Amino acid sequence: MPERTVVQWQNSYSVNVKLIDQQHQELIKMTNKLFASCLAGQQSSKSTFLEIIKAAIDYTGYHFSTEERIMERIKDKRRRVKKNIKKSIDNQRNKKTETLLVTIPSIVGV
Numbered sequence: 001m002p003e004r005t006v007v008q009w010q011n012s013y014s015v016n017v018k019l020i021d022q023q024h025q026e027l028i029k030m031t032n033k034l035f036a037s038c039l040a041g042q043q044s045s046k047s048t049f050l051e052i053i054k055a056a057i058d059y060t061g062y063h064f065s066t067e068e069r070i071m072e073r074i075k076d077k078r079r080r081v082k083k084n085i086k087k088s089i090d091n092q093r094n095k096k097t098e099t100l101l102v103t104i105p106s107i108v109g110v
Helices: 018-043 046-108
Strands: none
Touching: 018 046
């Protein structure tokens, strides 16, 4: 008889970051292991249940730290991209200003 689960991984859960998806899948495995432990009732010892809970809590902390590091890198990357875009716009504006300052006097005869 197949093992019963409370949660099954679905592609719709994906955040399209391989490491995070793998960690989410591991959290689902832990959830299902805890569920199976509960279903086992008296056959499952209290220590096994507590062991699974502790492992899930520890892993969740590890997972959140990983997510925070990834989000910080994304934020930093976005900041650099924004800074580069602004620099490019400033350079273009400066070039156009220089061109106008050279062109306008000759147009108006100054």
